[in-house]
Amino acid sequence: xxxxxxxxxxxxxxxxxxxxxxxxxxxxxxxxxxxxxxxxxxxxxxxxxxxxxxxxxxxxxxxxxxxxxxxxxxxxxxxxxxxxxxxxxxxxxxxxxxxxxxxxxxxxxxxxxxxxxxxxxxxxxxxxxxxxxxxxxxxxxxxxxxxxxxxxxxxxxxxxxxxxxxxxxxxxxxxxxxxxxxxxxxxxxxxxxxxxxxxxxxxxxxxxxxxxxxxxxxxxxxxxxxxxxxxxxxxxxxxxxxxxxxxxxxxxxxxxxxxxxxxxxxxxxxxxxxxxxxxxxxxxxxxxxxxxxxxxxxxxxxxxxxxxxxxxxxxxxxxxxxxxxxxxxxxxxxxxxxxxxxxxxxxxxxxxxxxxxxxxxxxxxxxxxxxxxxxxxxxxxxxxxxxxxxxxxxxxxxxxxxxxxxxxxxxxxxxxxxxxxxxxxxxxxxxxxxxxxxxxx
Amino acid sequence: xxxxxxxxxxxxxxxxxxxxxxxxxxxxxxxxxxxxxxxxxxxxxxxxxxxxxxxxxxxxxxxxxxxxxxxxxxxxxxxxxxxxxxxxxxxxxxxxxxxxxxxxxxxxxxxxxxxxxxxxxxxxxxxxxxxxxxxxxxxxxxxxxxxxxxxxxxxxxxxxxxxxxxxxxxxxxxxxxxxxxxxxxxxxxxxxxxxxxxxxxxxxxxxxxxxxxxxxxxxxxxxxxxxxxxxxxxxxxxxxxxxxxxxxxxxxxxxxxxxxxxxxxxxxxxxxxxxxxxxxxxxxxxxxxxxxxxxxxxxxxxxxxxxxxxxxxxxxxxxxxxxxxxxxxxxxxxxx
Numbered sequence: 001x002x003x004x005x006x007x008x009x010x011x012x013x014x015x016x017x018x019x020x021x022x023x024x025x026x027x028x029x030x031x032x033x034x035x036x037x038x039x040x041x042x043x044x045x046x047x048x049x050x051x052x053x054x055x056x057x058x059x060x061x062x063x064x065x066x067x068x069x070x071x072x073x074x075x076x077x078x079x080x081x082x083x084x085x086x087x088x089x090x091x092x093x094x095x096x097x098x099x100x101x102x103x104x105x106x107x108x109x110x111x112x113x114x115x116x117x118x119x120x121x122x123x124x125x126x127x128x129x130x131x132x133x134x135x136x137x138x139x140x141x142x143x144x145x146x147x148x149x150x151x152x153x154x155x156x157x158x159x160x161x162x163x164x165x166x167x168x169x170x171x172x173x174x175x176x177x178x179x180x181x182x183x184x185x186x187x188x189x190x191x192x193x194x195x196x197x198x199x200x201x202x203x204x205x206x207x208x209x210x211x212x213x214x215x216x217x218x219x220x221x222x223x224x225x226x227x228x229x230x231x232x233x234x235x236x237x238x239x240x241x242x243x244x245x246x247x248x249x250x251x252x253x254x255x256x257x258x259x260x261x262x263x264x265x266x267x268x269x270x271x272x273x274x275x276x277x278x279x280x281x282x283x284x285x286x287x288x289x290x291x292x293x294x295x296x297x298x299x300x301x302x303x304x305x306x307x308x309x310x311x312x313x314x315x316x317x318x319x320x321x322x323x324x325x326x327x328x329x330x331x332x333x334x335x336x337x338x339x340x341x342x343x344x345x346x347x348x349x350x351x352x353x354x355x356x357x358x359x360x361x362x363x364x365x366x367x368x369x370x371x372x373x374x375x376x377x378x379x380x381x382x383x384x385x386x387x388x389x390x391x392x393x394x395x396x397x398x399x400x401x402x403x404x405x406x407x408x409x410x411x412x413x414x415x416x417x418x419x420x421x422x423x424x425x426x427x428x429x430x431x432x433x434x435x436x437x438x439x440x441x
Numbered sequence: 442x443x444x445x446x447x448x449x450x451x452x453x454x455x456x457x458x459x460x461x462x463x464x465x466x467x468x469x470x471x472x473x474x475x476x477x478x479x480x481x482x483x484x485x486x487x488x489x490x491x492x493x494x495x496x497x498x499x500x501x502x503x504x505x506x507x508x509x510x511x512x513x514x515x516x517x518x519x520x521x522x523x524x525x526x527x528x529x530x531x532x533x534x535x536x537x538x539x540x541x542x543x544x545x546x547x548x549x550x551x552x553x554x555x556x557x558x559x560x561x562x563x564x565x566x567x568x569x570x571x572x573x574x575x576x577x578x579x580x581x582x583x584x585x586x587x588x589x590x591x592x593x594x595x596x597x598x599x600x601x602x603x604x605x606x607x608x609x610x611x612x613x614x615x616x617x618x619x620x621x622x623x624x625x626x627x628x629x630x631x632x633x634x635x636x637x638x639x640x641x642x643x644x645x646x647x648x649x650x651x652x653x654x655x656x657x658x659x660x661x662x663x664x665x666x667x668x669x670x671x672x673x674x675x676x677x678x679x680x681x682x683x684x685x686x687x688x689x690x691x692x693x694x695x696x697x698x699x700x701x702x703x704x705x706x707x708x709x710x711x712x713x714x715x716x717x718x719x720x721x722x723x724x725x726x727x728x729x730x731x732x733x734x735x736x737x738x739x740x741x742x743x744x745x746x747x748x749x750x751x752x753x754x755x756x757x758x759x760x761x762x763x764x765x766x767x768x769x770x771x772x773x774x775x776x777x
Binding site: 031032040041042046065066067068074075076077078079080081082083084085087088089091092093094095096110111112114115118119122123125126127128145146147148150184188189190191192193195196287288289290 | 459462483484485492493496498500501503504505523528530531532534535536537551555556557584589593595596597598599600601604615616618619620622623
């Protein structure tokens with residue numbers, strides 16, 4: 001990967017595109033705050049989607065987690081949990097909204113290609129061209145225990161399966177209803193007719209998040225939008241340039257792929273007030289019980305007797321590596337836990353850190369934008385005009401108030417700078433994202 | 442048995458634009474229908490027919506209706522049981538308790554080929570149906586109603602002792618659980634089974650066929666004996682002026698009304714001693730659906746023969762079915 005530090009493009013007309021990644025699980029949503037609505041209630045989903053439509057957002061995203069997270073064999077109890085099936089929920093929201101894009105995260109490992117392609121096309125048709133599919137893969141057998149073919153796919157082959165899966169889905173979407181698509185390999189076998197008429201946008205918009213070389217290649221070949229973990233400006237720019245080089249190799253134009261990294265936003269009337277809020281948010285997200293649970297995952301045993309504001313546990317961790325039951329650990333972090341713990345001991349002794357302080361230190365807040373609406377609007381306008389990103393995917397910490405703040409204060413600040421739409425100019429998600437039309441079959 | 446009927450309407454499967462689908466659900470609700478059902482199959486019956494997946498159609502009208510039950514046909518043979526349970530639980534949440542499931546069990550060569558599989562023999566097929574129903578019901582109960590505790594002082598969002606692995610072992614698959622979705626508002630969605638699947642003991646409603654009243658009566662009795670709580674008759678309704686004008690092939694074995702709206706009202710009124718409800722299939726969707734909604738249902742209501750849902754009702758409350766106790770909560774109570 002190249003390491004550019006200066007932009008090589010400037011587009012004074014570039015626009016910020018915004019989406020929201022609605023919380024399904026995890027510590028980021030502060031459920032202890034009484035103003036946070038029950039995140040599973042349909043009324044909350046409708047309220048949020050309609051709020052985002054008022055702010056002319058491109059898209060509303062739902063994540064996926066096909067097994068409820070656990071801590072040492074028991075259901076993990078400290079974070080919000082419980083979520084709907086994404087396509088079902090977005091179909092319900094399609095009936096309650098008019099413009100916003102509706103994006104479902106769906107897995108290529110634990111779905112049947114023809115079934116998933118049909119459900120996505122149905123959402124696209126019912127929403128009149130507002131559907132998107134965020135393509136993800138799973139490799140762990142722990143999640144597979146909920147499915148007919150648990151743990152069948154080797155880690156190395158998950159993108160191979162994803163590639164064939166997406167290609168088959170595209171074939172089904174571009175075939176005329178009644179035409180049959182046939183595929184046969186050791187990873188994808190189906191004979192299925194196209195059944196759903198094409199929507200106004202041709203087919204669902206494809207999103208992809210993988211940051212590995214395999215993920216980037218899948219994105220460069222198939223994706224219309226990438227989520228990226230590269231939010232920091234220099235990294236974002238390098239990522240964008242790498243991806244555009246890959247696009248060119250696949251004969252695609254630089255404007256045929258939009259880049260939307262994740263972003264946590266904390267707004268305040270003054271910089272100091274925003275920072276104060278951000279500190280509060282961080283403190284809530286890394287609560288004492290969560291800090292203990294974080295260490296329990298590594299120690300492999302009950303640490304509830306330890307004080308989160310006291311020193312690290314003096315006992316030795318159990319044998320064996322990390323299990324994937326928290327659902328978030330990437331494969332390269334599932335080994336070397338003893339080394340990890342040794343480093344943490346040294347760090348906490350050096351700096352005199354308590355358990356909670358250590359966890360705050362080793363889990364740094366990332367993708368974080370803290371400031372006044374004017375500050376963040378300036379920063380984001382610079383990001384898009386220098387083509388480091390095309391916008392952001394917001395991760396709310398309070399529902400709905402952290403999003404209400406964005407719609408009511410940050411959106412107008414962006415509009416003043418000419419970098420955000422003042423009304424929807426299209427009706428489909430593809431049009432919102434200003435992506436080239438899908439060629440007619 | 443009362444002298445009133447529940448009405449279900451089979452929604453047209455193809456050629457439906459989103460706004461037409463929305464209008465149909467609203468009109469059926471206003472006409473007093475208890476359920477709208479959405480037939481589906483992985484491969485459409487006619488090669489040229491386009492079709493929108495049933496679960497998405499049901500969900501699409503969930504936010505624009507407030508009392509009609511929404512019953513998609515989802516197939517046990519061509520899907521992941523875990524996804525199926527999640528999708529249906531989500532429909533029940535999105536509709537605040539108006540979800541139901543028409544069990545589908547497609548088993549033809551072309552249907553199974555969509556997942557790269559072959560048809561099952563009769564015995565394996567039946568076992569697959571019962572296994573999927575059983576695991577879906579286990580998964581719906583895998584979160585107890587009071588699992589989410591939001592205890593600010595301890596920082597605990599949920600009580601892990603109230604969220605359960607289901608550890609289901611079927612003949613052809615196993616599922617660990619729990620579901621990713623909290624327990625549906627109805628506890629268990631209403632399960633609707635066509636009689637030929639032979640799962641009356643696992644369903645709340647069985648759909649029976651018969652070409653006349655006595656034949657339907659015999660099938661209804663058989664379904665009740667087999668364990669069905671409620672029985673609905675399958676009726677095709679056409680209002681064409683002449684036989685020549687009518688569709689060519691009414692479905693074999695099903696009661697087929699051909700004639701005036703008034704005659705259909707009389708026919709349905711005569712079935713109140715036999716069945717709890719009727720699922721109406723318009724013979725010609727374009728032409729016959731409006732007559733069912735605008736003429737037949739209002740006439741039944743005026744005659745005091747229609748049992749209509751009230752705003753905010755769940756399917757269970759409309760049908761007079763109790764909200765089931767959670768099997769895992771019950772087990773915990775027994776063990777204690």
